[in-house]
Amino acid sequence: MQIPFRKIHEAPKPFCLKEDEVECSGTFRRSGKHRVTLEGELKGEIEFACDRCGALFRAPVEESFTLELVDRPVKVEESLDMIECLDGIVDFDGICKSEIGSMQSEYHLCPECEDEEDFEKEF
Ligand SMILES: [Zn+2]
Structure with missing residues (x-):
């Protein structure tokens, strides 16, 4: 799903x-002349790679996020949670994919390694 930046209005609009296996839904609205605020939620199952043994495993996720989208270049210091849409197009699929990607890049252990870690903690 792609929507031109200039067609986004101040009244919140839903997207889904x-x-x-992940559903990405929420609302987006214009929050400034060059700015759109997107509030979303990821729900479903994501495939993770275990940081200890490398095994691939799927785990349920439910996480909400807020992003600021801008249609002009931003300074580095204000770029946290900001996405530049310099071609004037908001690419929802790309946003959803990058949110999933950033969750996958966090630290994860497969269920077996997680059990082991609990085991180690007990002794
Ligand atoms: Zn593992």
Whole structure:
């Protein structure tokens, strides 16, 4: 799903899309001349790679996020949670994919390694 930046208005609009086993839904609205605020939620199952043994495993996720989208270049110091849409197009699929990607890049252990870690803690 792609929407031109200039067609986004101040009244919040819902969106909902699916990326593999993950549903990404929420609302987006214009929050400034060059700014759109997107509040979303990821819900479903994501495939993670275990940081200890490398095994791939799926785990349920439910996480909400807020992003600021801008249609002009931003300074580095204000770029946290900001996405530049310099071609004037808001690419919801791309946003959803990058949110999933950033969750996958966090630290994860597969269920077996997690058990082991609990085991180690007890002794
Ligand atoms: Zn593991």
